[in-house]
Amino acid sequence: MDMEQNSRLSEFPEQFSLCLRVRAQLQDYVEGYLDLVTAETVRAHLAVCALCNREHAEILETIRLVRTLPFVSPRRDYAGPITAAIAARPHSPWRRWWPRARRPSL
Amino acid sequence: MGLQVATHERADGTRCMADAGLVRRSLRGDTAAYDVLVRRYQRQVYSLLYRMVGNVDDAEDLLQETFIRAYCALRTFRQDASFLTWLYKIASNLSIDLIRSRRAKAATSLDDEIEAGREPATHDRDSAPEASVIRGSVSEIVHDAIMALPDRYRRVVLLRHVAEMSIEEIAELLGMPTGTVKTHLFRARGLLRECLRPVLGMDGHGHGTEQPA
Numbered sequence: 001m002d003m004e005q006n007s008r009l010s011e012f013p014e015q016f017s018l019c020l021r022v023r024a025q026l027q028d029y030v031e032g033y034l035d036l037v038t039a040e041t042v043r044a045h046l047a048v049c050a051l052c053n054r055e056h057a058e059i060l061e062t063i064r065l066v067r068t069l070p071f072v073s074p075r076r077d078y079a080g081p082i083t084a085a086i087a088a089r090p091h092s093p094w095r096r097w098w099p100r101a102r103r104p105s106l
Numbered sequence: 107m108g109l110q111v112a113t114h115e116r117a118d119g120t121r122c123m124a125d126a127g128l129v130r131r132s133l134r135g136d137t138a139a140y141d142v143l144v145r146r147y148q149r150q151v152y153s154l155l156y157r158m159v160g161n162v163d164d165a166e167d168l169l170q171e172t173f174i175r176a177y178c179a180l181r182t183f184r185q186d187a188s189f190l191t192w193l194y195k196i197a198s199n200l201s202i203d204l205i206r207s208r209r210a211k212a213a214t215s216l217d218d219e220i221e222a223g224r225e226p227a228t229h230d231r232d233s234a235p236e237a238s239v240i241r242g243s244v245s246e247i248v249h250d251a252i253m254a255l256p257d258r259y260r261r262v263v264l265l266r267h268v269a270e271m272s273i274e275e276i277a278e279l280l281g282m283p284t285g286t287v288k289t290h291l292f293r294a295r296g297l298l299r300e301c302l303r304p305v306l307g308m309d310g311h312g313h314g315t316e317q318p319a
Binding site: 031033058063067069070071073075077078080081086087089 | 137140141144148149150152153156157162165169170173174177248267268273288291292295298299303306
């Protein structure tokens with residue numbers, strides 16, 4: 001909570017106390033860890049408090065940004081080396097398949 | 107051979123073989139089927155590994171190890187979870203092992219350096235060449251923010267939101283109480299939110315600029 005928000009909320013002590021309680025529960029709320037009654041209290045508060053609603057939205061947005069990070073590609077395609085490494089293992093069931101499938105054409 | 111396998115339609119209208127069919131064919135010795143699985147998921151698994159361990163060489167070694175271990179355990183794969191989720195769990199285990207062994211080595215070498223009276227070397231993540239792998243402004247900022255997190259926070263946030271493991275699964279994997287995992291996760295998200303505040307809502311999915319009542 002930044003200083004501007006603090007000063008606005010401190011003008012209304014009851015609201016401030018409720019906001020503090022809700023904000024302490026927001027992470028559990030996002031994870032679905034709250035019981036139904038508490039979750040409903042948080043939901044109702046978020047519907048009427050723009051500051052807490054903004055904090056909730058920022059948590060969700062942070063999670064979304066992590067979840068939707070683009071994939072990074074390895075420097076090469078590892079399918080061939082991985083299959084070859086598996087086939088080369090002493091007890092690989094592929095030992096009887098791999099040489100035929102992968103034998104280089106002469 | 108006439109093997110019947112399920113296929114599903116992609117967004118572009120082409121059909122591709124479902125994972126379950128490819129797993130069955132791999133178990134019957136069809137190396138091409140396992141190649142398809144590796145090609146399908148290597149980027150996703152590599153991305154998790156790269157962000158967990160923080161460098162390209164270790165991530166690529168672990169990528170190969172992940173698919174080799176997955177193959178060795180293929181008979182134990184139960185299709186109540188997706189193949190990717192299963193791969194993520196194997197990759198997570200391997201990266202946690204690597205991070206632990208690195209930490210043990212670092213502690214030993216730090217002791218050696220101190221004993222020899224030398225200034226310990228520090229690792230500067232930002233100067234590593236792989237720091238510039240990610241391109242694109244918001245993605246780059248998010249990537250950098252994740253990489254700047256302390257290890258214990260970074261691994262938990264990646265396991266939760268990239269590997270999509272539950273808090274209980276993460277606790278089991280890391281050998282920690284669930285309360286500690288929650289604390290690490292919530293602190294990680296708090297730190298990320300502070301770092302990402304300038305870009306929250308910038309790509310059209312955010313909460314906008316809501317004004318206080």
